[in-house]
Amino acid sequence: MGWAAAATGVVALAAIWAAVAEDRALVFALVLGAGFGLVLQRSRFCFLCLLRDAVTGGDPRGLLGLLAALAVGTLGYAVVFGAWLPVPLRPGLPPDAHIGPVSWVLVLAGIAFGLGMTLSGSCVSGHLYRLGEGSLRAPVALLGTGIGFVAGLASWPGLYEAGIRDAPVVWLPHHLGYAGSILLTLAVLALLALPLLRRLPAAEAGRTGGLDLGDVLHRVFRARWPAWLGGLAVGAIGTVAYLRTEPLGVTAAIGGWSRQAGAGLGLVPDRLPGLDAFAGCGTAPDAIIGNATFVGAMVAASFVAAGIARQVSFDWPGWRKQGRTLAGGVLLGWGSMTGLGCTVGTLLSGGMAAALSGWVFGLACMATAAVTLRWGWDR
Amino acid sequence: MTDQPFSLSRRGIASLALGGAAVALQARSASAQQAAAPASQALVSTEWLAANLRDPKVRIIEVSVNPGLFERGHIPGATNVSWHRDLVETVRRDIASRDQIQNLLRRAGVTEDSTVVLYGDNNNWFAAWGAWVFDIYGVRDVRLLDGGRRKWEAEGRAVSTRPVQPTASNLTLAAAPNLALRARLTDVVPIAQNQAAEVKLLDIRSPDEYSGRIFAPQGFQELAIRAGHIPGAVNVPWGQAVRPDGTFKSVDELRALYAAVGIDGSKPIVVYCRIGERSSHSWFALKRLLGYQNVRQYDGSWTEYGNAVGVPISNPAGTVWGAT
Known part of the structure; x- marks a missing residue:
């Protein structure tokens, strides 16, 4: 089964490549997406799993990996920002960066997304890479995400009037400069890391002797990559993505399609006030092709990675659980639409970009997921 | 020809980003023609601009409609001008004031004897708007890059993401607009x-x-x-x-x-x-x-x-x- 999955992934990657080969930007999105899918699958970089390991498993290494991703991305983004906007104190935001409005709607979006993660068993990017592992929950959750997106778009005009129109769009370098913004971000990351570092599990017994080729191949293709490695890679991919294409995000295409479908069904209004003036996932309808290529390659690469690692299995979770998965998916979709991105597009790409919105969404989302995990709502 | 205004996008960005290498060669061969004068007093060709990039009298200004294009790669030495902030009055509907344009040109290092070359995306639409506004305020030598950003990209010419900080000038525009x-x-x-x-x-x-x-x-x-x-x-x-x-x-x-x-x-x-x-x-x-x-x-x-x-x-x- 593993080899069948890997072969499917390779064929899918080749098919996407054949479809986009004429367009250098899309080929780049393909390469980046494949790399991102590989990293997520190999290091099991699913935001709920990282959190669950810490909350119920007593292992904080996954969360430290997430903090590492934010630290690397913060430095990488700052390098790009410094070239693009040498003087950050002037008005104007860096192009395309996911810096969104901060309001109670964003908090609500984070809470919905966090609850959605617990109920559906993963975040959106997690469900996407789990397609490659044969997860039968992932397609249900992603269907729910599409439905949730339509619901989010339908509720957008009301939420915009009630809370978003006058909400501040806070970019830390506007107030602190680049140095101040970097120092503050790294300090906050260090503060968050400190209690986690105290709870690290005992080190494994040291290995004597060198690694042979078999060991190396096993570590790369079979064993789970350490979370810190996944984090560093995610931070690096996030920076490169921003430099060359657009900030990392996995819901722009889902959002674009939901918008078209919702408008076609008469559920989504033709004009969504203010939405396209923000940078974020699902706000620019013209981003669909690039994001679809990125996400398609990411899923295909996860087939390859999971196949080679023999981590493919089809387990039917039961109708009751699938009902919860669907409901969780709807919450993921609603939260990522109204939050202008998910844990990747808003938490990671926003956090790396020194956007207050990334932090607010991230804290609301992770706190909600942590509490509901402790309550056992994931079971 | 369509009237699709926001057509460019990622393809253009990528071709800009990827196009660097071939380009150094072209630029070198073009620099042999350094002395060649532009064909018209209104337009410069991509060849001419590539050969005159280092001429301190040539000041290059990009006016693109799509945000983020300049930042991801622009003609080396160019200054970015925002059409919706720099070339218009932001409160009442009007072209930018004389002081606004004068400050803008001073920041871009434009002097009385500069040749100002404007270019942008979308067939130079807003670059031409900039040329019209500069002409109104009597800027002496204003030209467009023929073919604009798209031609420069299509030819795979060098681009830069490095910000430049021209030495500010003390240009004084005519007191009365034309x-x-x-x-x-x-x-x-x-x-x-x-x-x-x-x-x-x-x-x-x-x-x-x-x-x-x-x-x-x-x-x-x-x-x-x-x-x-x-x-x-x-x-x-x-x-x-x-x-x-x-x-x-x-x-x-x-x-x-x-x-x-x-x-x-x-x-x-x-x-x-x-x-x-x-x-x-x-x-x-x-x-x-x-x-x-x-x-x-x-x-x-x-x-x-x-x-x-x-x-x-x-x-x-x-x-x-x-x-x-």
Whole structure:
């Protein structure tokens, strides 16, 4: 089964490549997406799993990996920002960066997304890479995400009037400069890391002797990559993505399609006030092709990675659980639409970009997921 | 040729980002022609600009519609100018003030003897707007990069993401703007009412906008609540003035193009579009390339005229605003 999955992934990657080969930007999105899918699958970089390991498993290494991703991305983004906007104190935001409005709607979006993660068993990017592992929950959750997106778009005009129109769009370098913004971000990351570092599990017994080729191949293709490695890679991919294409995000295409479908069904209004003036996932309808290529390659690469690692299995979770998965998916979709991105597009790409919105969404989302995990709502 | 204004995008970005290497070679061979003078006083070619990038008298300014293009790669040494912040008044609808433009040019290091080369995306539409505004304020030597950003990208020429900080100049612009380059509603209404029949009106929007079939191009909110055109205007869509690669047609071709609708420079001309962006491009062709003496741009254009109360309108398609 593993080899069948890997072969499917390779064929899918080749098919996407054949479809986009004429367009250098899309080929780049393909390469980046494949790399991102590989990293997520190999290091099991699913935001709920990282959190669950810490909350119920007593292992904080996954969360430290997430903090590492934010630290690397913060430095990488700052390098790009410094070239693009040498003087950050002037008005104007860096192009395309996911810096969104901060309001109670964003908090609500984070809470919905966090609850959605617990109920559906993963975040959106997690469900996407789990397609490659044969997860039968992932397609249900992603269907729910599409439905949730339509619901989010339908509720957008009301939420915009009630809370978003006058909400501040806070970019830390506007107030602190680049140095101040970097120092503050790294300090906050260090503060968050400190209690986690105290709870690290005992080190494994040291290995004597060198690694042979078999060991190396096993570590790369079979064993789970350490979370810190996944984090560093995610931070690096996030920076490169921003430099060359657009900030990392996995819901722009889902959002674009939901918008078209919702408008076609008469559920989504033709004009969504203010939405396209923000940078974020699902706000620019013209981003669909690039994001679809990125996400398609990411899923295909996860087939390859999971196949080679023999981590493919089809387990039917039961109708009751699938009902919860669907409901969780709807919450993921609603939260990522109204939050202008998910844990990747808003938490990671926003956090790396020194956007207050990334932090607010991230804290609301992770706190909600942590509490509901402790309550056992994931079971 | 379409009227699709926000067409460029990621493909352009990538070709900019990837195109660097071949390019060093081209630039080197081009630099051999350093001494060559530009072919016209209004346009420079991509070859000429590549060979003159290091000339301190050449100041390059990018005016693109799409945000983020400049940052991801621009012609080395160029200064970024935002059309919606730097070239217009941000509160009342008007072109930027003399002080605003003077400060902008000082920051970009433009001096009295500089050659200012403007370029941008979307066939130089807003770069041409910039050229029109600079001409109004009497900037001495303003030119467009023929073919704009798209041609520079298509040729795989060098781009940079490094910010430059030109030495600020102390340029002083003429005290009075040259308002002979600009038409206002009060100039246009008498023409429409046949009281100034000697003036030729040129509408450079798409045929569907001109005929009143649509209120605005696809993807735009209508912004004008009447469809059609100013009575007496003739229609030559802006795209007819360029070749497929975005460069302007030859002077002879342009002369014939406009002569075919009765515009030959013997009478004053007023050119307009929807917001004055595309018509800057045709204004540039008429005024700067053909050298016609009296060419004014009506920058209020259809979004002002089509909303004005009580002015005559020609709406051949008969489209009714609000009717479904």
